[in-house]
Amino acid sequence: MPELLQGLPWALVLIGSLLVAGPALLVLAQVLLALLPDRRALPEFPRPARIAVVMPAHNEGRGLRPTLMQALAQLGPSDRVLVVADNCSDDTAAQAREFDVTVVERFHETARGKGYALDFGVRELERLARETGQSPDVVIILDADCTLGARLLPRIAAVAHATGRPVQATYLMSAANEGLKARVAEFAMRVKNLVRPRGMHQVGLPCGLYGTGMAFPWDVAVRAPLASGHLAEDMQLGVRLAQLGAPPLLCEDARVTSVFANSSEGEASQRTRWEHGHLAMLVGEGPKLLWQSMRPRRGAQLLQVMDMLVPPLALLAMLLVGWTLVQLALALLLGWWAPLAVALAGLVGLALAIVLAQRRWAADLLTLGELVRAPLILLAKIPLYLRFVVKRQVDWVRTKRDV
Structure with a gap:
């Protein structure tokens, strides 16, 4: 029993790395699958009457x-x-x-x-x-x-x-x-x-x-x-x-x-509503939905829930960078290399997914150079995520679109 207790912190840290890296690796898998030729194109169907x-x-x-x-x-x-x-x-x-x-x-x-x-x-x-x-x-x-x-x-x-x-x-x-x-x-x-x-x-x-x-x-x-x-x-x-x-x-x-x-006011309101709503689903209903999906013959539903549990990309990137830096410190101090390897795999996987997606679906929108500068812009979203913890939006507010 003492040996098990001694290994508990390492196991918890490893689980933490899996939880942080898992969504990033799922995004990479989705991007790689999306790059394949369309194998399931929907046929034309007759128009319904009403x-x-x-x-x-x-x-x-x-x-x-x-x-x-x-x-x-x-x-x-x-x-x-x-x-x-x-x-x-x-x-x-x-x-x-x-x-x-x-x-x-x-x-x-x-x-x-x-x-x-x-x-x-x-x-x-x-x-x-x-x-x-x-x-x-x-x-x-x-x-x-x-x-x-x-x-x-x-x-x-x-x-x-x-x-x-x-x-x-x-x-x-x-x-x-x-x-x-x-x-x-x-x-x-x-x-x-x-x-x-x-x-x-x-x-x-x-x-x-x-x-x-x-x-x-x-x-x-x-x-x-x-x-x-x-x-x-x-x-x-x-x-x-x-x-x-x-x-x-x-x-x-x-x-x-x-x-x-x-308008800047409308953009802030729109972004807050979307991201606080997403995070509220992730935190409030995610664990229950995940548990309900872990039953026989519910593989498709489980993967749909896992897709829903992927945080907004900006937040996911911030979590991965922060967690990887923590794991690097723990690896150097305590020799815990496995959690660091998992965190690095998630970070590299997310970066690869973003680059592949930009090259295939957004070359008209962003250059790779601009994509490299994007993390500096995303840092401005930190207050939005902090407000979710201390003063989250819960009521629906219409977006003000005009200047």
């Missing part, structure tokens, strides 16, 4: 019209667009009523957030289906400020209807300015929403959900646990649907895009 688009909109009166016009151009006479004007204090509902769409308004003092608006919209579709005797075949969720790629709606609706699974289109964001900080954020989004899901898809694994460009078969939509005020409600929904037997499927050739907030 598509319903649910568009939650909170104070989107200034930006709603272009998205509505694009959506209506891709739909037919048997389809429906339902705009949920959620807790609006502007003319969002009036703007939407100028189009041939259904508009409902929702007001609630405490149940605030996109998830509640989505649930309200699907419940309204259920009511309309009872009245008309016709339910939609597929429900598509679109943000009110996104840009639709060609054939986005019929394509993801057809895939969802044919496979019986939720479908996520490739969702990318572009920088409103050409500064290095904005382009690094755009690169990180490409890695998160395109490269890593593509790698998962290459081996038949589910992807996450990213909030817009999502299609659900009707029977999945009505039982989906949409009502949530979580800051990362889309990430939460993707994992919970997998638990219900409906893991999301990536449709890479369908695209939807939007633009990062242009």
Whole structure:
């Protein structure tokens, strides 16, 4: 027993290295898989007869019209667009009523957030289906400020209807300015929403959900646990649907895009909401979801949860560098080389993954020289992560996009 106790600190440090390096090595595996030729391209499927688009909109009166016009151009006479004007204090509902769409308004003092608006919209579709005797075949969720790629709606609706699974289109964001900080954020989004899901898809694994460009078969939509005020409600929904037997499927050739907030205030608010929401999922629900997935015949769900547990790349890089320096000191002082080797493997793996992703998917966005300078920019995010510990954001706040 004394010998075991003496070895306990070394074992705990080694476990710590595995926990820190594991997400980085998973990202490397996803990037390497994504580099392979597409072996699982989705075929063309027939378009379903009835598509319903649910568009939650909170104070989107200034930006709603272009998205509505694009959506209506891709739909037919048997389809429906339902705009949920959620807790609006502007003319969002009036703007939407100028189009041939259904508009409902929702007001609630405490149940605030996109998830509640989505649930309200699907419940309204259920009511309309009872009245008309016709339910939609597929429900598509679109943000009110996104840009639709060609054939986005019929394509993801057809895939969802044919496979019986939720479908996520490739969702990318572009920088409103050409500064290095904005382009690094755009690169990180490409890695998160395109490269890593593509790698998962290459081996038949589910992807996450990213909030817009999502299609659900009707029977999945009505039982989906949409009502949530979580800051990362889309990430939460993707994992919970997998638990219900409906893991999301990536449709890479369908695209939807939007633009990062242009103002510094809006960018800070947007980034805080995303990253605090991600970390809240990781810390609050990650261990439970991981445990639930460690059961027989749940390998795909386990890997989906592990993908969700990968921290934001900036934070992961900071953790790896800091942990590796600590392990170097312990190795020199105590001779604990194994934890250092694991930490170094994670650090090298993450660096290799980032370089490979830049060369294949972001050469138009960043040079290798700029990528080398990126860590200096990422240091500015340290206060954001510290606020998660001392004063995390828990309430959903709309991003202020304009200057």
